[in-house]
Amino acid sequence: MRPVNRRDLLVLGAGLAVAAWLVVRASYGSLPALRWWLPVPLGVLAVAEFLGTRTLRARLAAQRDRRPPAERGTAPVRPVEPMLVARLAVLAQASAYVGAAFVGIWVGLLLYVGPSVSRLQAAANDTVTGVVGVVCSAALVAAALWLESVCRIPPSPDDETPQAGARA
Template identity: 35%
Template sequence: MKPLRVRLLLGIFVVVTALAWAGAKLWNSLDTLPGVPAAAPVVLAVVAVVLLAAAVSLRSRLKAIRDRAPGAKRVDPLMAARAVVLGQASALVSAVVAGVYAGLGIELATLPDFDAHRTAVITAGLAVLAAAAVVAAALWLQHVCKLPEDGGSSGKGTASSAR
């Protein structure tokens, strides 16, 4: 499995922001734009906290194994792999969601009657920040679960840290 790169996530964010802004502009010319759900930043923040908790838990368990602490719990490699996949999927979806809310927020902020849309713009901005927190937590979880490099010339990781 290849690790996610920040450059890829930023590229997704920029492209989706441009498309969402253009779509919001078109939608606004045809009809009234929808509002931004107040629960969006809250849900994204909860996902960020869950990913952060998983990363902290895995990090402490892996550190205890590396330090050969007595009673250290073994980390199931499949569970660690699932955590990484969850983190990568969350980061990709959050980059898209952040782009959608950024594009919508830009369009709402540029409308002549800004005062009528102030709450929606603030909520969209908070959703973008919460999505960035999800991406940061997911990238850290990916880093925590990274296997150490093998001493050989093959450059492939070993499963020694997951035991």
């Protein structure tokens, strides 16, 4: 499994920003009101991934250090199942792409409503929604990329030695 390419995330976000700007420009008057809490579920997911990543990192570090189950009053650390790490890596990749897509959508909205704040009454509230959306979506991308980096397997010493009969 290859790590997420940051360039792919940027291209996805930029492409959807342009597409969202075109859609909002063409149909802004007929869009329903955008409430500030619409992007909050992305922020909740970002917080959940951040907290889960912190816990996973501690468990993996304890497992790599081969610490005894309980050290000086600390709670025992459960071993981490490899399939759990693989599933979390897939979740991280999916979350990174979803977050990048929503960053692009919210930026596209902001590109239209930002300059229109002085002449459109609804644009002020939609600007707040767009800013909350960009922040929550960017937080999801950051949490997902951190989770993906924690799920990486460090290279083992056996990986560096060439196998017998293998060509260089």
